[in-house]
Amino acid sequence: MRGSGVTRGGWAAWRHGLVGLGLALLAGGVHADEVPSFAEVKAAYRPSDLPVLDRQGRPLATLRVDERARRLGWVALEDMSPALLSALVHSEDRRFWEHSGVDWSALARSAWRNLFNQRTQGGSTLTMQLAGLLDQELARPRGGRSVGQKLGQMGTAQVIDARWRKADVLEAYLNLVPLRGELVGVNAATQTLFGKHVSGLDAQEAAVLAALVRAPNASAERVATRACELLGSLAGATVATQRGTSASSPVKPPLDLGEQRCRGLPTLTANALARKGVPALGEQLAPHAARLAWRQAQATPTTTPPAALRTTLDADVQRLALSALREQLTALRQREVDDGAVVVLDNTSGAVLAWVGSIGQGAGAPAVDAVQARRQPGSTLKPFVYGLAFERHLLTPASLLHDEPTQLGTGGAGLYLPQNYNKRYQGWVSARVALASSLNIPAVRVGAMLGPEAMFERFNRLGLALSHTAGFHGHALALGTAEVTLADLTNAYRTLANHGRWAPWQLLAPPAARRAPAPYTVMPAAVAWLVADILADNTARALTFGFDSPLVTRGWAAVKTGTSKDMRDNWCIGFTDRYTVGVWVGNANGAPMRHVSGVTGAAPVWRTLVQALHARTPSRAPRSPAGVVTWPLPVAGGEVQPTALLAGTEPRHHLPNAQVKASAHREAFGIRSPVDGSVFALDPDIPPRVQRILLEGAAGEWWLDGKRLGRSTPAGWPWAPWPGHHVLELRDESGQRVLAQVRFEVRGAVVRATARR
Structure with a gap:
């Protein structure tokens, strides 16, 4: 290389030496059993929005249960837009399908450019970035990683590449990568920013997401500019990129967008980044029941949080009731x-x-x-x-x-x-x-x-x-x-x-x-x-x-x-x-x-x-249990009506039909007078013989303060009041069972008696 004092052969030797040094430093630094498998990572994933299901596993609602970050359900790679896969790989790791977790060439170029203060170029592969997402100790701090952290990240990436399929690496990365504010993973990002599923992303939307990977909290203008540049780079993709989208790779190259690639992109980006608090897609059939079910689930001890919440609800009945x-x-x-x-x-x-x-x-x-x-x-x-x-x-x-x-x-x-x-x-x-x-x-x-x-x-x-x-x-x-x-x-x-x-x-x-x-x-x-x-x-x-x-x-x-x-x-x-x-x-x-x-x-x-x-099976009346009897009772008009009663409450005597109406007063229930809680005040200027409280009610025995007064009559029982608090009871003919009870008070008589002394 002219002007640098480094020949092509010298550069290659320097690069291989760097590789050897890296491999030596990594040896023994990372144990394979410390790196989780793809299945373990996927099993440990917990969405912030919990699916709430009916008794048959059908979705009813989606409930936000984690306010720290917005993560929606895990999306398989085959369910993601090919445009998104192409944009991400092209933007972040063009040799993703070729390297073994660490792109030593990219690292060398990055180190060389940084050494000579040229435009900074990152050397982290998607696999290395995934290592930082899986292990918080390897995550990039605000001040940058230390040498030890960088080497640990590289070692973990090589273990991942050796144990995982490339497609699994890409799938896990896209489900775990932070994209904007609280949004984590492409599922949450696409549904919040664009109101659609990941599978429906077009080339412009995919470019915006890929730009957010590089700068999650950048301004709308900067994101749009970066997305436009990415679309241009994709349109003129190199042979190396074509190799990354060969038949052995699930990524397909996008169509050449030409001069139309950036039209409307600034508006699209601005609108997308302005959307906030957008709920997850899907029918919200039972939001109130979902919240209650989650509160109940939290009150029930469990070893692991549920991936979905199963309820007793029936989606068909729920829709019917709502409609x-x-x-x-x-x-x-x-x-x-x-x-x-x-x-x-x-x-x-x-x-x-x-x-x-x-x-x-x-x-x-x-x-x-x-x-x-x-x-x-x-x-x-x-x-x-x-x-x-x-x-x-x-x-x-x-x-x-x-x-x-x-x-x-x-x-x-x-x-x-x-x-x-x-x-x-x-x-x-x-x-x-x-x-x-x-x-x-x-x-x-x-x-x-x-x-x-x-x-x-x-x-x-x-x-x-x-x-x-x-x-x-x-x-x-x-x-x-x-x-x-x-x-x-x-x-x-x-x-x-x-x-x-x-x-x-x-x-x-x-x-x-x-x-x-x-x-x-x-x-x-x-x-x-x-x-x-x-x-x-x-x-x-x-x-x-x-x-x-x-x-x-x-x-x-x-x-x-x-x-x-x-x-x-x-x-x-x-x-x-x-x-x-x-x-x-x-x-x-x-x-x-x-x-x-x-x-x-x-x-x-x-x-x-x-x-x-009951459209298919009509409801049937329940059979009467033990303790219910049917009793023929006469009614007005000379007819007898079978009536269900509790055993032991049958009338003692049958009444002729003509007496049914006349007996209504005696068959009536309860005490009509005095009213429970009444207070009577006697007038000292009125002769006591004309001051009476009329006791009225159903047929039975009158008992006052535990003493029998006599049988009730249709005209009532005139009682000479006496001062104090009283308990009046209406009992059955045997005098044993209390049918009704009221309490009342009489005032005034004591005052007059005192005055006479």
């Missing part, structure tokens, strides 16, 4: 309804088959998981109130309840005046009709006889996890004023479907499934069957809903609707012999809906799902 909810909310948009949620449970296993937290785009609050949001359930709690009363033998489905305006004490906070939804009253109705037709006042009467504490305890046994206390909610508990989640409420109805036995719902598929609490019995199977039988009786609910409503299905189904105060929440929960389906519609911000009830709001979605789930 049905979107269609219904679109129809309700003019009635000021924006949000909704759906849960579908498998009765036997508790597996969640569908979990729709919102409809996504178009929802009032897409990020809010309405399945887990706490809201007032309205009348959907009534079945459990009646079930507890049946269980305690306080009434039967045939018992008559008075549906008329009433008032109940609230323990010193005033009077509670429940009303029916339609502001109409039916008079005497059976408990069966009262529950099926969702009449409010009879339900409150039943709840008042049970007491808030008993209802509160039963609801929590059903997994509803009510907040506050029973006294805080009072008698309004029977009408669903406490807040619950759709998931827990749907699972409570699943308890009815499972013969009174409660078990938790399950979202994670084994082996990642969380350890569930032990199942337990909440109510007798006979009681659960009796409630379900009423909820499936279309004739009994016709009083409110008519004979043709969205609650009617082809097969057997037990269902209940509910609407909270001021039309803020609308529910429809029901079950078949295989599935329990819960639907909520409303607004995430709590705004009231306009003219939307359970039948017009949530019920159409519920019916669509039930009909679709």
Whole structure:
């Protein structure tokens, strides 16, 4: 070489000497067993975005679980764009397919240029760069590698080249290389920057990615310039490059782009580098369920993080639920309804088959998981109130309840005046009709006889996890004023479907499934069957809903609707012999809906799902268990109606048909007066003989403060009040079983007696 004092032969000798020196230094410095295999590297790879799968392994969503870097799924070399492979090899390591991990010629040229302060030329091969990606100690620090690190990198590269296939080296490198900001690997880079899969990259996009390898955080102008230069170099590729893309190599040379190679490249680059926070490609069917499943998975001890998260969801059922909810909310948009949620449970296993937290785009609050949001359930709690009363033998489905305006004490906070939804009253109705037709006042009467504490305890046994206390909610508990989640409420109805036995719902598929609490019995199977039988009786609910409503299905189904105060929440929960389906519609911000009830709001979605789930196999009614009897009861009109009752609650006497109506008052249930929690103040200026408290209620024995007063009469029992706190009980004819109980206070008489002294 003229001017340098080094001949061609001298240069070759110097180069071979350098090679020999490098080999000598590398000998014994790197052990082959310290270098991982390609299979080990691929197995240890963990995407930052975790695929969430359904029960059959079908994708449901992609969930970001690592905020430190954005890595998407591993991409095989054959699934990458040939243009990307050509651009990368041409840009970073043109002799990649020829050298043995270290390109000694390139190293020598780099050293020579650096020695004479010529334009710096890197000598690291793709294999050497991969070594730095696999071993943090070999990674390039900001101040550059030390001699020892460089030699270690070269030694590791030679081991990799000896043990790995060339294609594996290229595949691993492209999946591990940092490209821009938090983006690691070509999969994350292409989907974020270009919104497409790696296989779809064209020549310009491939050149931009190859330029980012060299300078990941460079400006858009510099990246575009470098990409344009690379396209020009590719268009006039040398013979050596052609050898690197021969038949033995998967890389194919790109088309000659000529003068058109850089047209639009600056704009493409600027737009790509401006994109931020772009989600991974793919359908996001269940984002809320995915986040919940990940939280549950994190709470479950595991040795290695999962490569994918398997759930119990069914992609087909999930799509069906999402579609049905979107269609219904679109129809309700003019009635000021924006949000909704759906849960579908498998009765036997508790597996969640569908979990729709919102409809996504178009929802009032897409990020809010309405399945887990706490809201007032309205009348959907009534079945459990009646079930507890049946269980305690306080009434039967045939018992008559008075549906008329009433008032109940609230323990010193005033009077509670429940009303029916339609502001109409039916008079005497059976408990069966009262529950099926969702009449409010009879339900409150039943709840008042049970007491808030008993209802509160039963609801929590059903997994509803009510907040506050029973006294805080009072008698309004029977009408669903406490807040619950759709998931827990749907699972409570699943308890009815499972013969009174409660078990938790399950979202994670084994082996990642969380350890569930032990199942337990909440109510007798006979009681659960009796409630379900009423909820499936279309004739009994016709009083409110008519004979043709969205609650009617082809097969057997037990269902209940509910609407909270001021039309803020609308529910429809029901079950078949295989599935329990819960639907909520409303607004995430709590705004009231306009003219939307359970039948017009949530019920159409519920019916669509039930009909679709049983399209091939209709649901069948469950057989009545032990403890249920059928009793012939006379009804108005001279007919006898077979009625299901719990064994031991059969009427003692048959009444002639003509006496059915006349006996309604005696068959009524509970104490009507005084109201629980009432406070009476006696007037000292009024003669005591005319101051009486009228005790009114069903047939039975009156007991006051543990002492018998006598039998109740249709006209009531006038009692001369006495100061203090009192407990009034209505007992059965034997005087042993308490049918109802109220507490009240009398004030004023003591003051007058003191004055007379």
